[in-house]
Amino acid sequence: NAGVTQTPKFRVLKTGQSMTLLCAQDMNHEYMYWYRQDPGMGLRLIHYSVGEGTTAKGEVPDGYNVSRLKKQNFLLGLESAAPSQTSVYFCASSRGLAGVAEQFFGPGTRLTVL
Amino acid sequence: KQEVTQIPAALSVPEGENLVLNCSFTDSAIYNLQWFRQDPGKGLTSLLLIQSSQREQTSGRLNASLDKSSGRSTLYIAASQPGDSATYLCAVVDNYGQNFVFGPGTRLSVLP
Numbered sequence: 091n092a093g094v095t096q097t098p099k100f101r102v103l104k105t106g107q108s109m110t111l112l113c114a115q116d117m118n119h120e121y122m123y124w125y126r127q128d129p130g131m132g133l134r135l136i137h138y139s140v141g142e143g144t145t146a147k148g149e150v151p152d153g154y155n156v157s158r159l160k161k162q163n164f165l166l167g168l169e170s171a172a173p174s175q176t177s178v179y180f181c182a183s184s185r186g187l188a189g190v191a192e193q194f195f196g197p198g199t200r201l202t203v204l
Numbered sequence: 205k206q207e208v209t210q211i212p213a214a215l216s217v218p219e220g221e222n223l224v225l226n227c228s229f230t231d232s233a234i235y236n237l238q239w240f241r242q243d244p245g246k247g248l249t250s251l252l253l254i255q256s257s258q259r260e261q262t263s264g265r266l267n268a269s270l271d272k273s274s275g276r277s278t279l280y281i282a283a284s285q286p287g288d289s290a291t292y293l294c295a296v297v298d299n300y301g302q303n304f305v306f307g308p309g310t311r312l313s314v315l316p
Contacts, residue, residue: 094247123303132208132293132306133248148303180247188297188304195247 092116094196096181102202103171111166111199113181121184122164123148123193124156126177133180139164171203206231208296208307216313221284225310227277227294235297239268239279242291242309251292252279284314 097112113122120141125133125148135148139158153175155167164183168175179199184191207230217223227237236255240248252261252268254277260269267280277294291311295304 125306130213130308132308133295133304134306135303138303182247192250192253193248193304195249197245197247 094181094183094194096179096196096199098199099197100200102204103168104204105172107171108167108169109171109201110168111179111181111201113164113166113183113196114162115164115181115183115194116162117183117185117194118161119183119185119194120161121186121188121191122158123182123184124154124164124166125180125182126150126175127180127198128177136166136179171201173203175201176203177201206234206296206298206305208294208305210292210294210307210310212310213308214311214313216315217284218315219284219286221314222280222282223284223312225279225281225292225312227279227307229275229277229296229305231298232272232275233299234272235299237268237270237277237294237296238304239266239277240293240295242293244290248293281312284312286314286316288312288314 094115123138124136137156142161145156157165181196182193184193238253239251254270265282291309293309295306
Protein backbone atom coordinates (compact mmCIF):
# COMPACT_ATOMS: atom_id res chain seq x y z
CA ASN A 91 0.00 0.00 0.00
CA ALA A 92 2.01 2.98 -1.29
CA GLY A 93 -0.53 5.69 -0.36
CA VAL A 94 -0.06 8.79 -2.52
CA THR A 95 2.89 8.89 -4.91
CA GLN A 96 4.10 11.71 -7.15
CA THR A 97 6.24 11.66 -10.27
CA PRO A 98 8.76 13.20 -10.78
CA LYS A 99 10.35 14.30 -7.49
CA PHE A 100 12.38 17.10 -9.06
CA ARG A 101 12.25 18.91 -12.39
CA VAL A 102 13.90 21.93 -13.98
CA LEU A 103 12.16 23.60 -16.91
CA LYS A 104 12.93 26.53 -19.14
CA THR A 105 10.34 29.26 -19.57
CA GLY A 106 7.75 28.20 -22.14
CA GLN A 107 8.30 24.46 -21.81
CA SER A 108 5.47 22.16 -20.89
CA MET A 109 5.27 19.24 -18.49
CA THR A 110 2.87 16.97 -16.67
CA LEU A 111 3.03 15.97 -13.02
CA LEU A 112 1.50 12.63 -12.14
CA CYS A 113 -0.22 11.80 -8.87
CA ALA A 114 -1.34 8.27 -8.08
CA GLN A 115 -3.21 6.88 -5.07
CA ASP A 116 -4.03 3.28 -4.21
CA MET A 117 -6.62 3.95 -1.48
CA ASN A 118 -9.63 4.09 -3.79
CA HIS A 119 -10.24 7.70 -2.78
CA GLU A 120 -12.82 9.75 -4.64
CA TYR A 121 -11.29 13.17 -3.95
CA MET A 122 -7.91 14.32 -5.20
CA TYR A 123 -6.16 17.69 -4.91
CA TRP A 124 -3.19 19.60 -6.29
CA TYR A 125 -1.56 22.26 -4.09
CA ARG A 126 1.47 24.46 -4.47
CA GLN A 127 3.62 25.54 -1.54
CA ASP A 128 5.67 28.71 -1.65
CA PRO A 129 7.89 30.11 1.11
CA GLY A 130 5.90 32.01 3.73
CA MET A 131 2.55 31.34 2.04
CA GLY A 132 1.46 27.88 3.13
CA LEU A 133 -0.29 25.57 0.69
CA ARG A 134 -2.67 26.94 -1.90
CA LEU A 135 -5.17 24.82 -3.79
CA ILE A 136 -4.71 24.78 -7.57
CA HIS A 137 -7.35 22.29 -8.77
CA TYR A 138 -9.24 19.41 -7.29
CA SER A 139 -11.44 16.51 -8.35
CA VAL A 140 -14.43 14.97 -6.62
CA GLY A 141 -14.42 11.83 -8.73
CA GLU A 142 -13.27 10.20 -11.93
CA GLY A 143 -13.89 12.44 -14.91
CA THR A 144 -14.46 15.59 -12.82
CA THR A 145 -12.24 18.59 -12.11
CA ALA A 146 -12.76 21.95 -10.43
CA LYS A 147 -10.75 25.14 -9.92
CA GLY A 148 -9.18 25.99 -6.62
CA GLU A 149 -7.68 29.23 -5.38
CA VAL A 150 -4.84 29.59 -7.93
CA PRO A 151 -5.80 27.71 -11.14
CA ASP A 152 -4.35 30.05 -13.77
CA GLY A 153 -1.60 28.51 -15.91
CA TYR A 154 -2.48 24.94 -14.94
CA ASN A 155 -4.74 22.24 -16.33
CA VAL A 156 -5.74 18.93 -14.81
CA SER A 157 -7.30 15.65 -15.83
CA ARG A 158 -8.79 12.72 -13.92
CA LEU A 159 -9.30 10.03 -16.53
CA LYS A 160 -8.79 7.23 -14.01
CA LYS A 161 -9.93 7.26 -10.40
CA GLN A 162 -6.45 6.53 -9.10
CA ASN A 163 -4.60 9.18 -11.12
CA PHE A 164 -4.72 12.98 -11.12
CA LEU A 165 -2.53 14.80 -13.62
CA LEU A 166 -1.38 18.42 -13.37
CA GLY A 167 -0.21 20.06 -16.58
CA LEU A 168 1.75 23.21 -17.26
CA GLU A 169 1.33 24.16 -20.91
CA SER A 170 3.82 27.04 -20.95
CA ALA A 171 5.88 27.20 -17.78
CA ALA A 172 6.71 30.57 -16.21
CA PRO A 173 9.22 31.43 -13.46
CA SER A 174 6.26 32.28 -11.19
CA GLN A 175 5.39 28.58 -11.25
CA THR A 176 8.60 27.66 -9.46
CA SER A 177 7.27 25.94 -6.36
CA VAL A 178 6.82 22.68 -4.54
CA TYR A 179 3.71 20.85 -5.72
CA PHE A 180 1.79 18.49 -3.46
CA CYS A 181 -0.93 16.07 -4.36
CA ALA A 182 -3.43 14.79 -1.82
CA SER A 183 -6.37 12.42 -1.76
CA SER A 184 -9.29 11.76 0.56
CA ARG A 185 -12.38 9.58 0.68
CA GLY A 186 -14.62 12.60 1.21
CA LEU A 187 -14.83 16.35 1.57
CA ALA A 188 -12.10 18.20 3.44
CA GLY A 189 -14.49 18.84 6.27
CA VAL A 190 -15.17 15.19 7.00
CA ALA A 191 -12.29 13.10 5.70
CA GLU A 192 -8.57 13.10 6.33
CA GLN A 193 -6.39 14.15 3.41
CA PHE A 194 -3.34 12.03 2.64
CA PHE A 195 -0.45 13.87 1.03
CA GLY A 196 2.23 12.79 -1.41
CA PRO A 197 5.92 13.65 -0.87
CA GLY A 198 5.91 16.59 -3.28
CA THR A 199 7.52 17.61 -6.58
CA ARG A 200 10.04 20.43 -6.55
CA LEU A 201 9.76 22.38 -9.81
CA THR A 202 12.14 25.12 -10.91
CA VAL A 203 11.36 27.22 -13.97
CA LEU A 204 14.32 29.18 -15.32
CA LYS B 205 -11.77 35.71 1.89
CA GLN B 206 -10.45 33.51 4.68
CA GLU B 207 -6.87 34.21 5.72
CA VAL B 208 -4.84 32.11 8.14
CA THR B 209 -1.74 33.33 9.94
CA GLN B 210 0.67 31.57 12.27
CA ILE B 211 2.94 33.08 14.87
CA PRO B 212 5.82 32.67 15.34
CA ALA B 213 7.25 31.81 11.93
CA ALA B 214 10.09 29.92 13.60
CA LEU B 215 10.78 28.70 17.12
CA SER B 216 13.79 27.08 18.72
CA VAL B 217 13.55 25.48 22.17
CA PRO B 218 15.65 23.14 24.32
CA GLU B 219 14.50 19.58 24.73
CA GLY B 220 11.95 19.01 27.48
CA GLU B 221 10.25 22.40 27.24
CA ASN B 222 6.52 22.79 26.85
CA LEU B 223 5.58 25.08 23.97
CA VAL B 224 2.61 26.70 22.26
CA LEU B 225 2.10 27.37 18.56
CA ASN B 226 -0.53 29.88 17.48
CA CYS B 227 -2.93 29.98 14.55
CA SER B 228 -5.35 32.80 13.71
CA PHE B 229 -8.06 32.97 11.06
CA THR B 230 -10.12 35.93 9.88
CA ASP B 231 -13.53 34.35 9.24
CA SER B 232 -15.03 32.48 12.19
CA ALA B 233 -17.51 30.59 9.98
CA ILE B 234 -15.41 27.44 9.80
CA TYR B 235 -16.38 23.78 9.63
CA ASN B 236 -13.25 22.50 11.30
CA LEU B 237 -9.59 23.21 11.91
CA GLN B 238 -6.71 20.80 11.49
CA TRP B 239 -3.09 20.82 12.56
CA PHE B 240 -0.53 19.17 10.30
CA ARG B 241 3.12 18.30 10.59
CA GLN B 242 5.53 18.59 7.67
CA ASP B 243 9.02 17.12 7.78
CA PRO B 244 11.67 18.51 5.39
CA GLY B 245 11.18 17.20 1.87
CA LYS B 246 8.03 15.36 2.84
CA GLY B 247 4.29 15.81 2.54
CA LEU B 248 1.91 16.72 5.35
CA THR B 249 0.71 14.41 8.09
CA SER B 250 -2.51 15.17 9.95
CA LEU B 251 -2.04 15.55 13.71
CA LEU B 252 -5.33 16.75 15.17
CA LEU B 253 -8.73 17.75 13.85
CA ILE B 254 -11.10 19.96 15.84
CA GLN B 255 -14.70 20.27 14.73
CA SER B 256 -16.24 23.73 14.99
CA SER B 257 -18.42 22.59 17.90
CA GLN B 258 -15.43 21.36 19.91
CA ARG B 259 -13.06 23.31 22.17
CA GLU B 260 -10.07 21.00 22.13
CA GLN B 261 -8.57 17.71 21.02
CA THR B 262 -5.72 15.71 22.50
CA SER B 263 -3.36 13.11 21.12
CA GLY B 264 -0.50 11.98 23.30
CA ARG B 265 1.69 14.98 24.09
CA LEU B 266 -0.28 17.22 21.73
CA ASN B 267 -3.29 19.32 22.68
CA ALA B 268 -5.08 21.61 20.25
CA SER B 269 -7.64 24.17 21.33
CA LEU B 270 -10.12 26.18 19.31
CA ASP B 271 -11.79 29.51 20.10
CA LYS B 272 -13.93 30.03 17.03
CA SER B 273 -15.42 33.34 18.11
CA SER B 274 -12.00 34.97 18.43
CA GLY B 275 -10.58 33.17 15.39
CA ARG B 276 -7.77 31.42 17.23
CA SER B 277 -6.31 27.98 17.76
CA THR B 278 -3.29 26.85 19.71
CA LEU B 279 -1.23 23.68 19.52
CA TYR B 280 0.38 22.77 22.82
CA ILE B 281 3.31 20.36 22.77
CA ALA B 282 4.33 18.94 26.14
CA ALA B 283 7.84 17.80 27.01
CA SER B 284 9.24 18.54 23.56
CA GLN B 285 11.70 16.12 21.93
CA PRO B 286 14.19 16.53 19.06
CA GLY B 287 11.90 14.29 16.99
CA ASP B 288 9.25 17.00 17.22
CA SER B 289 11.39 19.24 15.00
CA ALA B 290 9.30 19.97 11.89
CA THR B 291 7.05 22.62 10.39
CA TYR B 292 3.56 22.75 11.87
CA LEU B 293 0.71 24.05 9.74
CA CYS B 294 -2.85 24.78 10.65
CA ALA B 295 -5.68 24.76 8.12
CA VAL B 296 -9.34 25.69 8.31
CA VAL B 297 -12.23 24.36 6.29
CA ASP B 298 -15.11 26.68 5.49
CA ASN B 299 -18.71 25.88 6.23
CA TYR B 300 -19.21 24.34 2.82
CA GLY B 301 -16.70 21.70 3.85
CA GLN B 302 -15.04 21.95 0.49
CA ASN B 303 -11.42 22.89 0.86
CA PHE B 304 -8.63 23.83 3.19
CA VAL B 305 -7.11 27.26 3.68
CA PHE B 306 -3.62 26.79 5.08
CA GLY B 307 -1.48 28.98 7.26
CA PRO B 308 2.19 29.54 6.37
CA GLY B 309 3.44 27.28 9.17
CA THR B 310 5.72 27.52 12.18
CA ARG B 311 9.14 25.91 11.85
CA LEU B 312 10.02 24.25 15.16
CA SER B 313 13.50 23.17 16.19
CA VAL B 314 13.93 21.22 19.43
CA LEU B 315 17.56 21.18 20.49
CA PRO B 316 19.01 18.17 22.31
